[in-house]
Amino acid sequence: MRTLACSIAAALSIPLAALAANPDAAEKPAASMKDRIPLFYKIDAVPMPPGVDPQVGGMAATPDGRLVVAFHHGEIAYFNPKGQDWKIFAEGLHEPLGVLVDTDGSLLVMQRPELTRLRDTTGNGVADSYETVWDGFGITGNYHEFAFGPVRGPNGKLYVALNLASNGDTVHEEIRGEWKDIGVPRAAFYGSWSKVSKQVGRMYSRVPYRGCVMEIDPYTGAGSLFATGFRSPDGINFDGNGNLMVSDNQGDWRGACELFIVQRGGFYGHPASLVWRKDWDGADPTQVSIERLNQLRTPAPIWFPYGSYANSATQMVQIPKTPAWGPFGGQMLIGEMNAPTLLRVLPEKVDGVWEGATAIFIHTQLLKRGLHRFAFIGDTLYAGHTHLSWAGGEGISSIQPTGKTPFDPLDMHVTPHGFRFDFTEPLAADSTDPSLWPASRYYYLYHAAYGSPEMEKTAVLPTKVTLSNGGKTAEVELPEMKLDFLYDFDLSNLKSASGASPLNPRIAYTLRKVPKN
C-alpha cells in the first residue's frame, strides 16, 4: 500500500501503470503478471453527460454509428463517438435495463413497469411519444423484480426476461397483476416478514410472469410465456445463429452463474416460476422434489466457475467479424460485475444437447468493474458499467483492439475421449507434454441453498496430447469423461511456437454429453 500511496503523491489520480501492482487484486487470474493488455487493446473512458448518474442499464448501437444508452435515473441518451457529444433523448423512465433500436429508428426500452416505445414525432431530436408496448406482467414493488431486454428474434418477435422477487423484502400494499397465493396467503406478506421470508424461498414469484422469459409481438403488444426457470437473468441476446441465449446469476438453485440456450416451453432450473406454466398442477414450487425438477429441467450448457471466472454474469454480445478482432469475430462475449473481466462463451450442440466452454477474454485492472452492457461501433467495443449499490462501477469504457491477436485458446470442443482445443497461434512443439495441460474437475450442486461449493474437485491430467492443423489444434485425451462435471483448464505453462504465454490461460468446459464419434 505504501508503494501505491507514493505513486499518487504527485498526482490527483493514479497513473494507470501503477494499477497492475494493486495488491487487492492479487488472487485474480493473470493480475500478478505484467499487464500485457495494452499490446492488444486500448482502453479509454468515454466522457459522460453532465448531471446524469452514469450507471448504464441498457446500450445499443444505431445503424449510423451512434450509441444509445439507458441510464439509472431513466435518461435515454445518444452518444456520437465522432464529436464525443451527448444528446438526451428521453427522461424519467423507471430503471431501464435494456434498449433496442427498431428498424424505423424508434427505441424499445424495457423499464421496471413496462416495455415502452420511444419516438420523436416532432423532429426536434427529443422523444415526445412514450407508448406502452407491453405491460402484461405483474409487479409487486419488490426491489428485485428487475426487467431485462428486449431483444429481437429472427422471427421478428421481441423477448424479455423478468426477475424473481427476493425474500430480502416483502411486497408493496398495492401491486399490479393477479396475485397467486402459493403456500402463504397474501395477508401474511404484511405481517412478520422474518417468518414468511423463510416460507417463500430465497426468490419468489407471486405475480405473472416473474422468473420467465416472455415473447412479445411488437405490433399487437400480445405477450406470451416462452420459458420458465430463471432467477436473475440479466443477460439476454441472440447469437449469430439465431439461438436465444440467457445468462443467470449465482444464488438459490444456481450453484454458479449459468448460460442457457433457451427453447420455447423449456424450464431452466429455478422452480419459483413453474406456477405460470399452463400445465402446472398448482404445487408450491418450494415443496417439489428434486427428482421432479430434474425431470423437467434442462441443465445449463455452460457454468461460469465462481470466483475465478464470474460471480455475476451480464450481457452477451457477438464480436464483429472484422480484421481487428481476428479469429474471435463471430464468437459471443459476456460481461461480469464483480471483477474487471470479460469472458467468451463457446456453446456447441452435441448429439442434440447444448454444452460448451467459457474462457476469460480480457481481464485487466485497466478496466473498471461492473461490466454490464455492451455494443460495438465498428471495431470499438463500448462497455457500460453499473452497480445499483452492489459491487460494480460507473460510466462507459471503450475497448479498441490494436489489431494484434493475443496467443490464446480460441475454441474448445468435446471429443469421444477428451477435448479438442483450437489456438490463435501454433503451439510450441513440446506442448504434447500432458503435464502442460493440468485441469480440475468439479461440479456445482442444484439445490435451494445459495450457491454451491466446488463438489468432488479432482485434479485431472491428460493421458495424451497430439497437435494438428500446423500446431494450432490440440487433441487432448483424458483418462475418463464424467458427465455433468466442469473441466477447468489452466494453460499457463503452454507456449506458442514463437514463445508467448497465453494472455488468458483459463478455459472451462461444462460436460453434458460425450459424442459417440
Add this chain to the structure above:
Amino acid sequence: MKLAASFLLLAFAAAAAAAADPVAPNPAAPTSTPSAAATPKPGKTVKKRQVKVKVAMRDGMRFEPPRFTANPGDEVSVSLENADSTHQPHNFLVLMPGKREEVVKQSLELGDKGPAQEFIPVNPAIIAHSALLNPEGAKTIHFTMPSEPGIYPFICSMPGHGMIMYGAIYSGVKMPALAEDQNIPPMAAQVATPGGGRRPFVQRIFMPNSGPASIAVALPGNLNFCWDATQCRLRYTWRGPFIDASAHWLGNGRELASVPKEPWWSAEKRKFPFKIADAGASPAVKFLGYRIAAGLPEFHYEVGGAEVFETITPAPGDTGLVLNYRIPKSVHSLEFSLATGNAKLASSEGAFDSGNLRLTPAQAADFTVTLTDSSPR
C-alpha cells in the same frame, strides 16, 4: 394521507429509525441503523446508543450516502467500502463542525510528507480517521460523537479529493431536505430531485400510496401530482418541492420516492373517477402510454374499450389542478365522481351534484374538471 415513512412495507424499518432518533429523520435520507436504542431512565446508567452506517466511496469522488444522522454521545461504526471503479484510493476523516475547508487545505499543503502520514494532517479538529483504503478495500472505523450537537463534516483527505469528496453527520441537528442541503456536495443534492429541480418534469418511480407503476409529475409553478399507470388515474397532489428520489436511486430500488409535503388532495383508494355506460366502479383499464407536449404528459388509456386522453395542468395562480379528459369516440353517457376532500370541484360541462357529474356523450367527448385547493394554508 401518510407519507413514505408510514407506508406499510417500510413501517418496520422506518419506525425503528424514527423511534430511536429524537431528531425527526428525513425518511428518504439513507440513515444510520441504531442497534441499541435506549431511553434514559431515572436512576439508571444511560446506555450509549450504537449507530452503524455503511459508507461507500464511489466513482467521481463521492461518498454514498453523502450524509447520515447520529446523536451526541453515540458510538458510531462506519463500515467503509472503496467501491470506486476508477481505482482511486480514498480515506475517511470525521471533523469538528466548520473545519472542513481548513483540513482540506492542510492536507494539500502536506506535499511530499503526505504519503508518510497517509495524507492525514495533524489537527485537533480531526475526530477520527480511517487508514487509506485501496480499490475494493473495506474497513470499519469506530468513534464517539462529541457531546455538542452540530453538523460534523467528513472528508477524503487525499490531495485534491476533499474539495468535492465530503459529506456531513447531523448529530442532534435537524437534517434539511436533501435538495436544500448546503453541507453536502452540490451534485449529491442535485441528484435527489429528478430533473435536478427543473419544472415541468415527469419521473416514473415507486411512489408511496400508489401502484408500483406510478408516474410523478412536477408541474410548472409549485404543484406536483402522482398518477397511477396501473389504475390509470390521478392519485394525489401536493405543493412545494418535487419528490426526493435519493433513497430509491442510491440503493437497489427497495426504497420509495418520498413526497416532501402532505398532499392537499387524494383520490379514493379504489375508485375509478368515471363510469361509462354500464361499466362498474372499477372498470377494466389499459394504460397505453403518454405523449409529452411542453414538458407535460398527456396520458392515454382505454376504459371499457373507449380511448381516453387526459392532461393535468395547474389552474391559473396555482390555485389547483385542471383535469382535461378527451374521449374522441364518445358514444355513451358518462358518470364522473371524485373525492372532494380539500378540493372544490367544478366542471366545464354539466354541473357537480355532491361530487357527481353526469355528462351526455357529446359533453363527455371533451370536458374539464377543476380541483381548487381549499385546504387551510
